[in-house]
Structure formats: C-alpha cells, structure tokens
Amino acid sequence: MSDNVLHIEHLTMRFGGVVAVNDLSMDINRGEIVALIGPNGAGKTTAFNMVTGVYTPTEGHISLMGQEITGRRPDEITKLGIARTFQNIRLFSSMTVFENVLTARHLRRTSNFLTATFRLNAAEEKKMRQETEALLKEVGLYELKDEMATSLPYGKQRLLEIARALSTQPKVLLLDEPAAGMNPQETEELGAFIKQIKDQFDLTVFLIEHHMNLVMGISDRIYVIDFGKQIAQGTPAEVQNDPAVIAAYLGVDEDESGLPVGDPRASAQAAPPEARGPQNAETRGAKGVQ
Amino acid sequence: MNKKKIDSATIISAVIVLALYAAVFIAEQLIPATSMLFTVIKKGATYALVAVSMNLLNGFTGIFSLGQAGFMLIGAYVYGIFTIPVASRMDVYQYYNGGLVQFTLPVFAAMLLAGLAAAFFAFLIGLPVLRLKSDYLAIATLGFAEIIRALFQWDKLGPVTNGSNMLRLFPSFNDFNIKNADGTVAVYFSTLVPMLIAGVCIGVIILLINSTFGRALRAMKDDEIAAEAMGIRLASHKRLAFCISSFFAGVGGAMLAMYQTTVQAKSFTTAMTYEILLIVVIGGIGSVTGSCLSSFLFVAASEWWLRFLDQKQMIGDFEVPLLRNGFRLVVFSIIIMIVVLFFRQGIMGTKELPDLIRGLQGKNKGGADK
Amino acid sequence: MWNTVFPYLLSGISVGGQYALIAIGYTMVYGILRLINFAHGDVFMVAGIIMVYMAASGVPLWLCIPLVLILTAVIGFVIERVAYKPLRTAPRMSAMISAIGVSYTLQNLVLYVTGGLNQIYPTIPWISDSVTILGATTKMVTVVTPILTLILVVALVQLINHTKIGMAMRAVSRDFETSQLMGIKINRVISTTFVIGTFLAGVASVLYFTNYTTVIQTSGAMPGLKAFVAAVFGGIGSIPGAVVGAFIIGIAENIIKGLDIILFKAGVISGPMGLATFSDAFTFALLIIILAVKPTGLFGEKITDKV
Numbered sequence: 001m002s003d004n005v006l007h008i009e010h011l012t013m014r015f016g017g018v019v020a021v022n023d024l025s026m027d028i029n030r031g032e033i034v035a036l037i038g039p040n041g042a043g044k045t046t047a048f049n050m051v052t053g054v055y056t057p058t059e060g061h062i063s064l065m066g067q068e069i070t071g072r073r074p075d076e077i078t079k080l081g082i083a084r085t086f087q088n089i090r091l092f093s094s095m096t097v098f099e100n101v102l103t104a105r106h107l108r109r110t111s112n113f114l115t116a117t118f119r120l121n122a123a124e125e126k127k128m129r130q131e132t133e134a135l136l137k138e139v140g141l142y143e144l145k146d147e148m149a150t151s152l153p154y155g156k157q158r159l160l161e162i163a164r165a166l167s168t169q170p171k172v173l174l175l176d177e178p179a180a181g182m183n184p185q186e187t188e189e190l191g192a193f194i195k196q197i198k199d200q201f202d203l204t205v206f207l208i209e210h211h212m213n214l215v216m217g218i219s220d221r222i223y224v225i226d227f228g229k230q231i232a233q234g235t236p237a238e239v240q241n242d243p244a245v246i247a248a249y250l251g252v253d254e255d256e257s258g259l260p261v262g263d264p265r266a267s268a269q270a271a272p273p274e275a276r277g278p279q280n281a282e283t284r285g286a287k288g289v290q
Numbered sequence: 291m292n293k294k295k296i297d298s299a300t301i302i303s304a305v306i307v308l309a310l311y312a313a314v315f316i317a318e319q320l321i322p323a324t325s326m327l328f329t330v331i332k333k334g335a336t337y338a339l340v341a342v343s344m345n346l347l348n349g350f351t352g353i354f355s356l357g358q359a360g361f362m363l364i365g366a367y368v369y370g371i372f373t374i375p376v377a378s379r380m381d382v383y384q385y386y387n388g389g390l391v392q393f394t395l396p397v398f399a400a401m402l403l404a405g406l407a408a409a410f411f412a413f414l415i416g417l418p419v420l421r422l423k424s425d426y427l428a429i430a431t432l433g434f435a436e437i438i439r440a441l442f443q444w445d446k447l448g449p450v451t452n453g454s455n456m457l458r459l460f461p462s463f464n465d466f467n468i469k470n471a472d473g474t475v476a477v478y479f480s481t482l483v484p485m486l487i488a489g490v491c492i493g494v495i496i497l498l499i500n501s502t503f504g505r506a507l508r509a510m511k512d513d514e515i516a517a518e519a520m521g522i523r524l525a526s527h528k529r530l531a532f533c534i535s536s537f538f539a540g541v542g543g544a545m546l547a548m549y550q551t552t553v554q555a556k557s558f559t560t561a562m563t564y565e566i567l568l569i570v571v572i573g574g575i576g577s578v579t580g581s582c583l584s585s586f587l588f589v590a591a592s593e594w595w596l597r598f599l600d601q602k603q604m605i606g607d608f609e610v611p612l613l614r615n616g617f618r619l620v621v622f623s624i625i626i627m628i629v630v631l632f633f634r635q636g637i638m639g640t641k642e643l644p645d646l647i648r649g650l651q652g653k654n655k656g657g658a659d660k
Numbered sequence: 661m662w663n664t665v666f667p668y669l670l671s672g673i674s675v676g677g678q679y680a681l682i683a684i685g686y687t688m689v690y691g692i693l694r695l696i697n698f699a700h701g702d703v704f705m706v707a708g709i710i711m712v713y714m715a716a717s718g719v720p721l722w723l724c725i726p727l728v729l730i731l732t733a734v735i736g737f738v739i740e741r742v743a744y745k746p747l748r749t750a751p752r753m754s755a756m757i758s759a760i761g762v763s764y765t766l767q768n769l770v771l772y773v774t775g776g777l778n779q780i781y782p783t784i785p786w787i788s789d790s791v792t793i794l795g796a797t798t799k800m801v802t803v804v805t806p807i808l809t810l811i812l813v814v815a816l817v818q819l820i821n822h823t824k825i826g827m828a829m830r831a832v833s834r835d836f837e838t839s840q841l842m843g844i845k846i847n848r849v850i851s852t853t854f855v856i857g858t859f860l861a862g863v864a865s866v867l868y869f870t871n872y873t874t875v876i877q878t879s880g881a882m883p884g885l886k887a888f889v890a891a892v893f894g895g896i897g898s899i900p901g902a903v904v905g906a907f908i909i910g911i912a913e914n915i916i917k918g919l920d921i922i923l924f925k926a927g928v929i930s931g932p933m934g935l936a937t938f939s940d941a942f943t944f945a946l947l948i949i950i951l952a953v954k955p956t957g958l959f960g961e962k963i964t965d966k967v
C-alpha cells in the first residue's frame with residue numbers, strides 16, 4: 001500500500017526467559033492516529049523502544065515507508081523521520097525551553113563542527129532559531145521560552161517533550177503516555193492538540209496511553225496487547241466491545257481496593273470505567289521496561 | 291525577550307577581558323620581568339587552557355576523562371621535538387647522535403602540530419575507550435596516560451623523544467620578547483603572548499560550546515537517551531569532544547614546555563591530571579570562567595601567596611607553629627576537600643562572566659524600579 | 661631458561677599477592693558503593709609511614725604490626741565517614757572527585773610530615789631473612805605473601821558467605837535501595853567494608869614495604885592503580901576475580917621487567933630493547949584491552965561471588 005508509513009511484522013522481544021513482546025504485527029497509514037493499549041507490563045513501551053531503535057528486536061521487522069529500520073541506531077531512526085516522547089519525562093535539564101527545542105534541530109544541520117564553531121553557518125543557525133521560535137508559538141510555549149525546562153509545571157513539560165520531538169521534523173510521532181499525570185481538562189486539551197499538530201505538521205501519530213477517554217476520542221484505530229501478544233485491534237467502538245479486551249482489562253473478579261494508595265494515576269484520573277483496568281493490572285506486579 | 295541585555299552583558303565581559311590584557315601588557319613593560327606576578331600569569335594561562343579543555347569533557351559533555359596529562363605530554367614533546375634549533379640538537383640528543391629530526395618548524399606551526407598530534411592519539415584511544423561507562427572510562431584514560439608516559443621514555447624511541455632524558459633549548463616564552471641589537475629587551479611580550487594563545491584557544495572553545503554542536507554535547511550530558519532519541523549520534527559527538535579537548539590539552543602541553551623551558555616525560559604524572567581536575571572542580575564544573583579564575587588562583591596561591599606557609603615565620607619572638615616545607619600543600623588539600631564536600635558548585639557553578647554582569651544589571655534595574 | 665625466568669616469576673607471585681590484598685579493598689568498595697576509591701592506594705602508603713614512625717619511636721615491632729593494622733582500619737573508617745558518606749546521594753562523579761581529593765590530601769600530609777624524603781622501612785625479623793628456593797635467592801616475605809594472601813582470602817570468603825554481616829554485604833552489593841528498605845543497616849555495612857578493605861591494605865603494606873624497604877608519599881599511587889586494574893581485570897565486585905587478576909598482573913609485570921634478559925638468553929633478541937620501561941604500562945594496556953573486549957572482566961558475570 002502506498003500510504004503505509006510504519007509497518008511492523010512479527011516483532012518479538014525476549015529478555016532472558018521473559019517474552020516482553022510476542023509476534024506483534026501492525027500497520028500504520030499516513031495521517032492516522034493509532035493507539036497501542038494494554039495493561040501495565042503488556043509490552044507497550046518495549047514495542048516503542050524497538051521501533052525507535054533503543055532495543056534490537058529478537059525477531060521480526062520494522063520498516064518506515066518501505067525502508068527497513070530494524071536494529072538501526074536511535075539517532076538514525078530519528079533522522080529517518082520517527083520522533084518520540086518519553087513516559088518518564090526526559091528533558092535536557094540544564095537548558096531553557098528554547099534550547100531544548102533548538103537542540104532537537106541539530107540533526108537537520110548541514111554544518112560541521114568547524115563551520116559551526118567559526119560561525120560560518122550563521123544563516124542556518126538563524127533559520128534554526130526562527131523555526132524554533134515559530135514552533136514554540138504554535139504549541140503555545142513561546143512565552144515560557146527562556147524558562148529552565150525543568151522549572152515548568154508538569155503539563156507544560158509534557159507539551160515541551162512533544163515540541164522537542166516535533167523539532168526533529170518527523171513523519172511519525174510516537175507519544176509514550178503523553179497524558180500521564182494530567183487532569184481531565186488538560187487531557188482533553190491534549191487530545192485536541194494532538195489532532196491539531198497532526199494536521200498542521202502532516203504527521204502520523206502512534207501513541208501509548210492509559211487515559212481511555214483520550215484514546216477513544218482521538219484514535220482512528222487501536223491495537224490492544226496483553227502479555228506481549230495482540231489480543232484485539234480495530235476502531236475504538238470495535239475494541240471497546242471486544243470480549244477479550246474487556247477480560248484483559250477488567251480481569252476476573254479483581255478487587256478494586258487492590259489499587260495502591262497514593263498511586264499518582266489514581267488521583268490524576270477521574271477513573272472513567274474504561275480506565276479502571278490498567279490500575280488493577282498494576283497489582284499483578286508486572287513491571288514494564290520504562 | 292531580553293536580547294539587548296544579553297548583548298550588553300557580553301560586550302561588557304569582552305571589555306573586561308580586553309582591559310585585563312592591556313593591563314598585563316602595560317605591567318610587563320613597567321614591572322621587572324623577574325616579578326612573581328608574571329610567573330603566575332604565564333603558568334596560570336597554561337593551566338587555564340588545560341582546565342577549560344578538561345571542563346569541555348567533564349562539564350559540558352559528561353565524559354569523565356583522566357587522560358589530560360597524557361595529551362599534554364604528547365603536545366609538549368611534539369612542540370619540543372620540532373622546535374629545538376638544528377644547531378643545538380647534538381647537545382640535546384647527546385646519547386642519540388643528534389636525533390632523527392633534523393629540521394625545525396616555526397613556533398606556532400609546532401604548537402598547532404602539538405595539538406593535532408594529541409587529537410590524533412585521542413582519536414585512536416577513543417575508539418575502544420569512549421564506549422565505556424563513566425568510571426571505567428576514567429580509569430582507562432588514566433591508564434592511557436601512563437602508557438604514553440612509558441612509551442615516550444622508551445630507549446628505542448630515543449632518536450625522536452630523547453628517551454628518558456629531557457628535551458631543552460627549544461624556544462620559550464622569553465623568546466617572544468622583542469630585543470634590541472645589543473640584546474636588551476625593547477618590548478616585553480613574554481607574558482602577553484601566552485595570555486593571547488590561551489585566550490584565543492579558550493575563545494574557540496567558548497564558540498564551540500555556544501554552537502549547535504555545543505548544545506548537542508550539553509544535551510548528551512543531561513540525558514544520553516533523550517539526546518540519542520533527538521537524532522544526536524552519541525559516538526561521533528563524544529569522539530568530537532574528546533579530540534577537541536585533547537587538541538587543546540596538547541597546545542596546553544606545548545605552552546607548559548615553553549613555560550618550563552625543559553620537558554621530561556616522567557613529570558607528566560596522574561598527579562598532574564588530578565591537579566587540573568581539582569582546578570576544574572574549584573572553578574565550577576561546567577563554567578569556563580570558573581576554570582580560568584580557579585587556574586590563576588590555584589597557581590597564584592601555590593606559587594606565590596601561600597609560599598610563606600612553607601617557611602618559618604616569626605611574629606615578634608613567637609615562632610608560628612607547624613609552618614615548614616610542605617605545609618602549604620596541606621592547607622591547599624584541606625581547602626580543596628572543603629570545596630569538594632561543602633561547596634560542590636565551586637566558585638562559579640555553571641555561570642559565566644556575562645551571567646554575573648547580567649545579574650548585576652538585573653539588581654540595578656530592580657533597584658531603579660523601586 | 662627456567663633459571664632465568666624463575667626469580668622473576670617468584671617476585672611476580674609475591675607482588676601479585678600484595679596487589680591482591682589491596683585489590684580486595686577496591687573491589688569490595690566498588691561492589692557496594694560503585695565508587696572507585698582512588699585514595700585506597702594512599703591508605704596503603706600511609707600504613708607504611710605509620711609503621712616507620714612507630715618503629716622509630718621505640719615501639720617494639722611485635723606490637724607495631726597489630727597497631728598499624730588497627731590504625732589503618734581506623735583511617736579507612738574515618739575517610740569513609742568524612743569524605744564519602746556526605747556524598748552518597750550526590751552524582752557518582754562527585755564521590756570520585758572526593759576520592760581523588762582524599763588521595764591528594766593524604767599524599768600532601770605525608771609529604772609535610774616526612775619532608776618528602778624516602779623513609780627506610782623497619783626490618784621485620786624472619787620475613788626479611790634471605791631464603792633460597794630452587795636456586796633463586798629471595799626474602800622470606802616472597803614466600804610468605806602468597807600463602808598469607810590465600811589464607812586471608814579464604815577467611816574473608818568464609819566471612820562473607822557465612823556470617824550475618826557478610827550476608828548483609830552481599831545483599832547491599834546486589835541492590836542498595838532494596839537492602840535499605842529491608843532494614844539492613846547500610847552505614848554499618850559500608851563501614852565494615854572499608855575497615856576490612858583498609859585492614860587488608862595494611863597487611864599488604866607490611867609485606868610490600870618489607871620487600872621494597874623505602875616509603876615515600878607517592879609509594880601508594882602505582883600499587884593502588886595496579887590493584888584497581890587487577891580488580892577490573894578479574895571482574896569488579898568479585899573477590900576471587902580480584903585475587904586472580906592481581907596475580908596475573910604481578911607476574912606479568914615482573915616478567916616484563918626481566919624480558920630483555922629472558923629474550924636475550926632465549927636468543928630472540930640480540931641486544932637490550934629497554935622493554936622494562938613498559939612494566940607499568942603493560943598493566944594499563946591489559947586494562948584497556950579487557951575493557952574493550954570483556955568489560956565485565958574475567959569473573960564479572962558470576963554475581964554470586966559479588967560483595
């Protein structure tokens with residue numbers, strides 16, 4: 001298919017005896033928003049880490065617009081057009097908001113260290129700065145551009161992570177739990193924002209998320225995995241009514257009081273019925289590779 | 291937002307630096323050349339360059355390297371080998387029949403070569419070593435410096451390195467002075483030129499740090515995984531920082547050779563690297579200004595201001611206890627430990643001179659607003 | 661041929677044993693704190709200096725040795741409390757810099773006390789006596805060292821595997837945070853580690869300086885670095901690894917010292933090559949090679965042996 005952007009085929013990842021991702025196949029088309037959901041420890045972040053080159057898959061293939069990218073270095077993959085955000089925010093802590101976004105433009109440079117040191121790349125540098133400013137305006141962080149990145153409120157830090165990823169000029173944007181720790185209103189705004197940048201930057205979005213309202217609200221298609229294996233896929237409506245999904249999420253007679261006290265998600269989420277699952281799943285003790 | 295203020299602070303900083311250079315030049319013409327002041331400035335400038343080059347790795351790239359003495363050694367030797375006048379070679383290489391190299395390079399060409407040689411060795415050693423984690427990298431680079439030290443003392447390389455004998459009679463800082471026909475000095479440059487060399491080199495490092503490559507290095511220091519995910523190739527950028535740092539350590543080594551007027555491999559010990567590391571720590575890891583300040587302070591204190599601690603001192607009839615040879619270094623060590631344990635930011639933290647000025651401007655402005 | 665090699669091999673085994681005792685301190689501290697204790701070699705040197713001064717002040721030698729060992733252990737304890745404990749939550753680079761600072765301080769203190777002059781180590785009866793083994797004349801200490809080293813290592817491994825504090829040490833080296841949560845008294849474990857490590861360095865100093873007879877402020881730097889390399893070579897955190905690594909490095913270093921003569925007698929070279937220059941450098945070349953090829957060291961993967 002000509003509009004296929006990301007093609008994942010029989011992807012498997014083993015850590016010793018543990019199979020974190022088991023024979024996962026996905027296809028994401030241009031302009032789609034596709035979500036990968038599943039209980040904690042289901043292997044979602046591991047799948048992301050394979051797509052972005054952090055892990056080399058034990059088996060399987062990944063290709064970006066027909067080009068094989070399996071096992072390539074993370075920086076190469078980013079250069080080819082896949083950018084990501086991190087579940088546990090990883091901003092450059094010694095830098096301002098502006099510098100964080102500007103640094104992510106480094107990979108599109110044409111200068112080498114000599115031309116850059118001796119300012120022979122002044123025109124390019126100026127362009128990079130202007131584009132960074134424009135990007136910050138578009139995502140609404142321009143007013144905060146001279147603040148230290150780590151001094152921003154949590155929600156803004158998540159936004160900055162997205163802005164930084166956009167700055168690498170990606171074709172596919174991978175969002176790893178972008179709404180984690182956000183309140184319902186922020187989550188709703190984030191959903192609109194993701195749709196907006198998708199159109200504006202001609203992106204394809206691939207996200208992992210626990211906030212079911214967000215996932216169901218913006219996704220074109222959803223893949224559901226549990227214990228590393230795909231258990232369902234389809235439109236939000238199809239997935240919501242899939243018995244396998246309901247079983248995986250609600251578990252069988254799991255006691256809701258098993259929710260850890262003080263779990264940040266417990267307070268951050270208004271706990272819509274669909275969202276109960278992942279919280280309960282935490283009591284399984286399975287721990288995802290972050 | 292405050293673009294204009296940034297510019298003015300930078301300009302004021304540049305003016306301060308220029309004024310310092312002018313002051314050094316004038317002082318050099320007026321004060322006798324034997325003054326301790328000039329010794330301190332010459333050695334301080336040399337150490338400042340080496341400390342900044344080390345800071346580029348430890349403070350701006352997050353690579354904990356302890357190979358600085360090795361790269362300085364390479365620089366010092368390359369400079370010495372290629373600048374000893376042909377006529378003096380029989381003297382210097384007396385055990386090796388005048389040595390193999392029978393030509394001389396101009397001083398600045400030799401310094402450039404010194405840097406390039408150090409960078410080349412850095413490239414080679416970087417291939418296996420830069421993949422290592424922080425503390426393993428530290429010990430591997432330290433080991434590399436020891437290997438270099440042994441290699442340059444090896445008898446079989448004597449025709450080039452003069453074996454374990456010292457290199458001497460190459461041009462020193464004093465040769466920068468302009469002399470009259472009768473041999474008296476017309477214009478003194480022996481302090482200003484080392485200041486200029488160090489200044490230009492440090493200026494280049496500052497330009498690099500503030501370029502897009504410098505931002506990439508800082509990103510790697512902050513978070514390697516995120517940096518790599520933003521398309522920054524870790525291996526090539528680490529190699530770049532390592533080679534550039536070593537280049538300037540090599541130039542610094544050449545300056546040290548000129549300062550000392552002799553070079554001997556056995557003096558480039560790990561203790562030298564430790565000393566430079568401690569200078570960087572006192573100045574503030576991640577501050578070029580801090581490294582420069584701390585180099586001059588360190589040299590001034592150890593060569594000059596604290597010298598009195600090494601001699602008996604009488605206050606009236608009372609002999610101050612403890613003061614004798616070596617006490618200066620004890621006091622020094624204690625100061626260093628206090629900085630390491632209680633003032634981990636050092637003198638400057640990660641701030642630079644323009645930041646300080648900006649701070650002052652902000653304060654004044656705040657005062658005016660009231 | 662054997663007659664040429666044997667004396668070098670013998671002193672290699674002896675030095676290897678001394679490195680082993682120092683290396684254990686490095687490897688245990690690294691296993692628990694992930695800190696290269698750069699000052700460890702200098703503590704070893706300070707032990708030698710204390711011995712010199714104590715013997716000179718008239719304390720009988722039989723009393724000096726235990727006193728030196730105890731004092732060395734106390735110094736190890738104090739260094740940890742003063743210089744490393746406050747930095748336990750700081751970035752790893754800070755603790756390493758502090759270790760370098762302590763090393764610098766100890767060297768300068770000794771320089772001040774001794775005036776930078778070589779100090780003659782007291783002659784300890786019996787172990788300083790000459791002895792002839794298989795035609796090679798050497799000091800008794802050469803023979804005693806490997807035996808004593810092995811006895812101490814076996815005792816230490818017993819302590820680690822069969823006592824409560826040993827179990828705590830193993831737990832802490834496996835997982836610092838979890839052990840803390842499980843109620844293990846971290847400070848006691850760390851202090852014990854330093855006390856054991858520096859105690860063994862004290863033993864090593866008695867043996868080493870009996871062999872080399874002089875002590876100066878820089879005497880600890882090279883043996884310290886080599887012992888650390890031995891620890892890395894054997895797989896840092898592993899006590900048997902450190903011991904094996906130390907013997908390999910001690911032997912290799914001494915063989916290289918005599919390599920010119922050995923190769924000459926074997927007819928490989930016709931004149932001196934000056935290869936002895938590389939006896940120290942070889943250790944570090946070995947380090948870089950092992951780190952490039954197998955960063956975990958020879959025994960690095962056997963976590964069960966870790967402390």
